[in-house]
Amino acid sequence: PLRLDIKRRLTARSDRVKSVDLHPTEPWMLASLYNGSVCVWNHETQSENISFFFFFFRLGQDDMQIRVFNYNTLERVHMFEAHSDYIRCIAVHPTQPYILTNPTVELHPLSCSSSPNFTLEGHEKGVNCIDYYSGGDKPYLISGADDRQVKIWDYQNKTCVQTLEGHAQNVSCVSFHPELPIIITGSEDGTVRIWHSSTYRLESTLNYGMERVWCVCGLRGSNNVALGYDEGSIIIKVGREEPAMSMDTNGKIIWAKHSEIQQANLKAMGDAEIKDGERLPLAVKDMGSCEIYPQTIQHNPNGRFVVVCGDGEYIIYTAMALRNKSFGSAQEFVWAHDSSEYAIRESNSIVKIFKNFKEKKSFKPDFGAEGIYGGFLLGVRSVNGLAFYDWENTELIRRIEIQPKHIFWSDSGELVCIATEESFFILRYLADKVAASQENNEGVTEDGIEDAFEVCGEIQEIVKTGLWVGDCFIYTSSVNRLNYYVGGEIVTIAHLDRTMYLLGYIPKDDRLYLGDKELNIVSYSLLVSVLEYQTAVMRRDFGMADKVLPTIPKEQRTRVAHFLEKQGFKQQALAVSTDPEHRFELALQLGELKIAYQLAVEAESEQKWKQLAELAISKCQFGLAQECLHHAQDYGGLLLLATASGNATMVGKLAEGAERDGKNNVAFMTYFLQGK
Numbered sequence: 275p276l277r278l279d280i281k282r283r284l285t286a287r288s289d290r291v292k293s294v295d296l297h298p299t300e301p302w303m304l305a306s307l308y309n310g311s312v313c314v315w316n317h318e319t320q321s322e323n324i325s326f327f328f329f330f331f332r333l334g335q336d337d338m339q340i341r342v343f344n345y346n347t348l349e350r351v352h353m354f355e356a357h358s359d360y361i362r363c364i365a366v367h368p369t370q371p372y373i374l375t376n377p378t379v380e381l382h383p384l385s386c387s388s389s390p391n392f393t394l395e396g397h398e399k400g401v402n403c404i405d406y407y408s409g410g411d412k413p414y415l416i417s418g419a420d421d422r423q424v425k426i427w428d429y430q431n432k433t434c435v436q437t438l439e440g441h442a443q444n445v446s447c448v449s450f451h452p453e454l455p456i457i458i459t460g461s462e463d464g465t466v467r468i469w470h471s472s473t474y475r476l477e478s479t480l481n482y483g484m485e486r487v488w489c490v491c492g493l494r495g496s497n498n499v500a501l502g503y504d505e506g507s508i509i510i511k512v513g514r515e516e517p518a519m520s521m522d523t524n525g526k527i528i529w530a531k532h533s534e535i536q537q538a539n540l541k542a543m544g545d546a547e548i549k550d551g552e553r554l555p556l557a558v559k560d561m562g563s564c565e566i567y568p569q570t571i572q573h574n575p576n577g578r579f580v581v582v583c584g585d586g587e588y589i590i591y592t593a594m595a596l597r598n599k600s601f602g603s604a605q606e607f608v609w610a611h612d613s614s615e616y617a618i619r620e621s622n623s624i625v626k627i628f629k630n631f632k633e634k635k636s637f638k639p640d641f642g643a644e645g646i647y648g649g650f651l652l653g654v655r656s657v658n659g660l661a662f663y664d665w666e667n668t669e670l671i672r673r674i675e676i677q678p679k680h681i682f683w684s685d686s687g688e689l690v691c692i693a694t695e696e697s698f699f700i701l702r703y704l705a706d707k708v709a710a711s712q713e714n715n716e717g718v719t720e721d722g723i724e725d726a727f728e729v730c731g732e733i734q735e736i737v738k739t740g741l742w743v744g745d746c747f748i749y750t751s752s753v754n755r756l757n758y759y760v761g762g763e764i765v766t767i768a769h770l771d772r773t774m775y776l777l778g779y780i781p782k783d784d785r786l787y788l789g790d791k792e793l794n795i796v797s798y799s800l801l802v803s804v805l806e807y808q809t810a811v812m813r814r815d816f817g818m819a820d821k822v823l824p825t826i827p828k829e830q831r832t833r834v835a836h837f838l839e840k841q842g843f844k845q846q847a848l849a850v851s852t853d854p855e856h857r858f859e860l861a862l863q864l865g866e867l868k869i870a871y872q873l874a875v876e877a878e879s880e881q882k883w884k885q886l887a888e889l890a891i892s893k894c895q896f897g898l899a900q901e902c903l904h905h906a907q908d909y910g911g912l913l914l915l916a917t918a919s920g921n922a923t924m925v926g927k928l929a930e931g932a933e934r935d936g937k938n939n940v941a942f943m944t945y946f947l948q949g950k
Contacts, residue, residue, distance in 0.1 A: 284317035284509040291502030296493040305507045407450045418445030452494040460487030518568040521777040522577030530568035535561045554795045561596045576613040600631040608648030649683030672722035684742035693737035700730040739776040744809030
């Protein structure tokens with residue numbers, strides 16, 4: 275089975291729905307009702323955008339006539355009688371000049387002949403709905419009728435390929451999904467049935483309790499499906515939106531286009547200029563077709579093998595030639611940190627571990643297995659939370675009360691990101707303490723080893739995809755931002771114009787690569803020297819940080835300095851920063867009077883002189899404070915300094931300057947103090 279995850283995204287109550295359509299770019303569904311009104315719903319905000327009445331012409335009507343119009347001039351160019359009964363549905367071939375009509379299935383040429391090329395007979399009662407298969411590999415069409423049957427036809431051989439049975443009432447709508455390998459049928463029995471388009475196996479039956487189903491609409495490039503009922507309309511999401519795509523550490527990308535496996539190599543681009551966010555002109559190589567419909571593709575850590583999962587099965591191929599290495603049944607598959615090891619979730623209670631393609635161990639987690647996660651430790655999600663197990667002996671390391679969506683391990687195995695539906699956590703794995711606890715049997719409870727993990731931070735952002743580069747966690751967020759997190763700081767690399775999925779990072783290119791659901795590849799610059807420096811700082815390895823610093827371009831130094839400041843290393847930040855404003859602030863915070871004075875001279879800013887004067891007074895450097903106040907023309911401050919220190923000469927000079935510059939209040943006070 276396909277095991278497609280189906281989720282309801284919108285329920286819109288209304289009068290009986292006549293037809294539904296999905297906007298190709300906006301999150302909108304259009305529903306036309308039998309009362310003559312049209313409603314537009316936004317499935318992201320769960321609200322109705324607009325509603326209006328609309329009067330329109332039909333191509334096929336109850337007078338048995340078909341009318342053909344020129345859509346530029348709205349002129350009727352032809353009309354002919356197609357049937358002896360009213361016309362219920364018309365379908366236009368996506369590429370050929372043919373139209374299909376019913377109540378019997380007839381194919382007419384668009385040259386407007388009233389005589390059909392042929393008629394497909396097989397339904398015992400009137401045909402209500404028809405649709406073409408939009409792929410180019412099968413000359414198929416589908417029909418649904420009052421005899422409660424759905425038939426798949428080969429219109430070239432004029433034969434019935436398959437009959438789908440199961441609906442309890444008239445079949446009112448049928449559709450080949452334009453992207454997924456499924457057929458969707460709706461009936462007056464109130465159910466929507468989803469069938470595999472290759473095996474014709476029934477995959478799922480949906481009943482949302484909204485009475486009879488009248489229409490269905492799928493959209494190319496989207497997993498959303500709109501359904502129209504007696505009591506309103508519904509949008510469901512079928513399957514994963516994330517493309518089946520993976521990249522190894524050398525820049526070789528493998529993806530699935532339907533059941534075809536294709537490959538592209540970033541090295542083949544040579545020295546071509548790459549701009550951030552622009553589609554890469556990659557040469558695509560066909561590697562062959564897969565025996566299952568791929569829902570996920572994933573390289574193992576060393577890139578030698580790639581696993582394809584789908585239809586409740588997995589197949590491990592060699593990455594270079596796509597030779598079958600191993601296969602089996604599994605609901606989920608994950609790689610271990612060790613490239614030769616992997617685990618499968620066979621059922622909701624059994625997890626199996628393999629090494630070198632041979633089963634090594636099988637175990638039943640205490641609270642079941644609703645999901646598994648690979649990496650340095652084997653993660654198992656259950657109704658009670660998340661449990662981490664040792665790959666070697668399946669010993670429980672730690673149980674955490676959290677429901678993860680994704681888990682990402684750093685290459686060193688020291689850091690792990692646990693992403694949930696609302697936020698993500700960064701934890702540090704304390705391998706030494708785990709080893710000590712296992713050896714001494716101390717600190718071990720029924721929930722595992724208490725000191726196994728240390729919480730580094732929680733960030734209120736939703737992670738869609740992510741990866742680690744050193745101690746920096748790079749991720750795409752739910753609001754289409756490309757960020758990275760390091761040491762409690764979040765840095766935005768780019769704002770994405772659509773949903774993108776991280777593929778990997780190539781250090782020698784200093785570039786990050788992402789793909790979208792249309793299999794377009796883009797990249798963004800991200801200097802490995804900056805990441806290495808920040809990683810060294812997080813590890814308190816300042817010797818390594820000093821070695822990396824000369825390789826960081828000057829325009830990136832201030833960003834690094836802000837990072838250092840946030841980590842509490844202000845002295846190092848002052849040495850690294852190239853921004854005068856930032857350096858002046860750091861010099862003030864560190865009490866570095868000489869550096870602050872030099873920067874104030876270069877800036878010639880009254881505000882800076884005043885700030886420096888305050889610092890100088892706090893350091894009892896009254897001579898410097900006096901000079902700073904003179905530069906700032908702060909006569910009030912000078913008067914306070916002169917009177918506090920009892921400097922009569924300074925008071926006399928201040929009177930003349932204040933009077934000359936129109937500071938009459940200060941001038942009056944100085945003359946008053948002098949008795950003049």
